[in-house]
Amino acid sequence: MSFFSKLRDRLTRSSSKIGAGLDDIVAEGGGETQVEAPIAASPAVAPEPSKPVATPAPGIVGRLFGRSASDEPRRELDDEMLEELEEMLIQADMGVETALRVTANIAEGRMGRRVSSTELKELLADEIARIMAPVARPLPIFPKRPQVVLVVGVNGSGKTTTIGKLASQFRAAGKNVVIAAGDTFRAAAVEQLQVWGQRAGVPVMTAPEGSDPASLAFDAMVKAETDGAELLMIDTAGRLQNRQDLMEELAKIVRVIRKKDPSAPHNTLLVLDATTGQNALSQVETFQKLADVSGLVMTKLDGTARGGVLVALADRFGLPIHAIGVGEQIDDLDAFDPRDFAKALVGLDA
Ligand SMILES: Nc1nc2c(ncn2[C@@H]2O[C@H](COP(=O)(O)OP(=O)(O)OP(=O)(O)O)[C@@H](O)[C@H]2O)c(=O)[nH]1
Structure with missing residues (x-):
């Protein structure tokens, strides 16, 4: 299809x-x-x-x-x-x-x-x-090795799933990809990422439960460099915009990544859940302040009547939309095509 x-x-x-x-x-x-x-x-x-x-x-x-x-x-x-x-x-x-x-x-x-x-x-x-x-711009690929992609967002927005889907697509395109499981506080989150890593055929780096996610990010950068990986995707724990401590933790991850490579993270992807509607706008504002968001992925456009929020986001922030998710399977994510989206959104055929 x-x-x-x-x-x-x-x-x-x-x-x-x-x-x-x-x-x-x-x-x-x-x-x-x-x-x-x-x-x-x-x-x-x-x-x-x-x-x-x-x-x-x-x-x-x-x-x-x-x-x-x-x-x-x-x-x-x-x-x-x-x-x-x-x-x-x-x-x-x-x-x-x-x-x-x-x-x-x-x-x-x-x-x-x-x-x-x-x-x-x-x-x-x-x-x-x-x-x-x-x-409508796909995730830019830089010559820098490893290109570090930090993935952020609120709880359950679809970060892990998106990383799995993207990793699979980059792998299929011949890229040498590594994933780092930055949600060190939830064993279930790490396991879920490992399952996605297996599906995508991509190694997943983990750290002991409860360890500092910033130091995992640093170690992952060192290992990715040693292994000659082209793309390092770092998952992070979901955090609500109003949890100051968790937002500080995210800022620390970014600082530590920059110690290793001042040009990193090369992309900071904010994953947004379409079902949250207008709340997505305030999520962009908050994450932009802390983590210098470079692009968006919108998930769960299936099963919501709130898909129009993507238009509001584009109009208000002008941030690149790299991909959209319309399901839970590995191939349910694709580059964002404005014409297709517009037609589908208003209910017109191709
Ligand atoms: N229908 C649908 N479900 C999705 C999509 N993307 C992710 N999901 C589902 O949303 C749920 C949460 O996805 P995760 O990838 O675990 O979200 P997360 O942001 O990593 O979650 P935390 O680590 O808890 O913050 C899972 O059940 C996914 O299968 C999508 O595009 N469509």
Whole structure:
């Protein structure tokens, strides 16, 4: 199955919220069917070029009943409709600022036009893809050996799983990868990482239970260097933003890593759980202060109606989004593709 199909199938809770929300908005306005040329509406003076809306392909219902997209119910784009659109986007965790801007861009040059739900989905997908395009960047690979990737996040956000999945992909790409089990306080966490190491075919370095995670990180760097590893991925214990002691511990790990290599960690990945919705924004703020976050991975986009938060994150922080997770299996993580994500999020087919 292609990753887009997987994304499309598993993002359904978010996409049905947004997709069905758009259908409802159009239907609520009376939504009478009326044949009208679809809006090829580029605003007279567009701030940035946005893709003109081409005649959308008929949906499955349209194909079955021979109804073309231009026969779809339409609603006049007015202030009331825009308010409903804003409200729906906020409900979908896109955040107030982002929702307002997206809505304003959709409205630009199109007020008074009659739009169908499919057209609205296309317009929204275009806006989302435009916001997301600059942040869609795979994990950068540096010539430095070992490249140190520190993985941080709150409890249960999916750090260990993400490390396992990434390690497997880098291994498959021929990289010499080592994992360090930095959650030295939880034996179960170390065991879980070892299972992922086995699946990925990557060695996992551990330290005695209860030992200082910063010294494990240092030792792991020495060993990775001696062994000629190209990539060292360091797992860390999950920590809530309000636990000052644990946040200090993280800052110490970073300081000790820098003693060994001032240019390290070369990447600090913050793993975020999509189901936490708007809380992800405050997690980014806190971790950024302590650990100089260089990129994000968003997990658990399957099974949540809060996938819109990724748009808010991209819009607010502009941090690279390296990958997204849509399941618990080793191949349920892939590079972030803004166009695919935008289409899946609003419920459009490829
Ligand atoms: N559905 C789904 N579950 C996921 C995904 N990523 C991780 N999980 C699950 O989330 C749970 C927590 O994942 P972990 O990788 O253990 O999270 P962690 O951040 O290492 O946890 P701590 O070490 O306790 O902080 C596990 O049950 C994973 O299988 C995902 O993309 N989708």
